[in-house]
Amino acid sequence: MSFPELPQPAPGEVLLVCTCYGDGRALWGGLLGEIGARREDDGLVLGDDGVRLRTVEDRGWDYLHGGNVPALVPYGSRVPPVAVLADIPVVYGGDGPLLVDLAAIPGRGVRVPPARLGEILAALLDGSLAFDDLVRDMDRYGMYQGDGGRPAYPAPAMPPRRSFPSLPSTAAALLVRTCFDDEDGWRALVDELGGADAEGWVGADLDPDEIDVEHYPLTALVVDDRVFESLQPGQVPALVPPGEHTTLVALADARTLSERGRPLTVVDLYDTPGQPAVLPCREVGSMACNLEIANMDFYEFVAEEGIEPWWEAS
16 A cells, blocks of 8 residues: 655744544544644644744555654655654544654654643754653653653664665564574574474464463564664654554564563554553553453553553453
């Protein structure tokens, strides 16, 4: 599936992209009334900060995810620092708009309170605030300076600039090896997940009678390729092929191979692209299952600083 290119914003202008449609029309929820904007010429101006928003609608962007946005910037054009999405969580969940990084680590995202959108965009545009600052100060719900508690495992600081190839296309989960320092540890992890078959899948041929529903096994395509060495959570969303609704991407990193429980770093691809959740490998299958059937949200698997996570207490 391909998406239309985004228009080129004017200097100082930020695109506000609708990615949720019903009966052929754009759905904005209450966002346009919550951001404190006034109409001016053919755009919106946010409060006293003077940031100009250009609202853009196209049914071709229906279900567009934050990680897909960087690839839609017209080739050879000036890359804006950020785009804003009005997506399904905004329209149906009342969440804040999703800011998508287009410059530092393209494709990662963070949500912001609607009433503060103008203030935050103005600071990003004048350089007094970096996207890293937003990510570093978001709560476990992915909200910048939210009151949902600090994540126990915050997103890492900005890694060195490096490009990675696209990840394989799948509607299931991906298990991506990012640390190559411990071959025995990697093999032990794969064995603990049931071993990989000839096509490179773990958990693909499960016997329903042998499934432990308390620790549902992970079904995932294994990506064991050194080209993904040191891949960081924030870089993952832009590597997922556009239009493919991959359930989740789990990174087997240095923590996985060295700590008890072989914790995997699972990356949010949709609600707050690039946000990590670190949990024991035995729990990731249940996470994938619950996300796939929309029984739980990603944030419910993000451990809160200073609080024992529910999967450890059970």
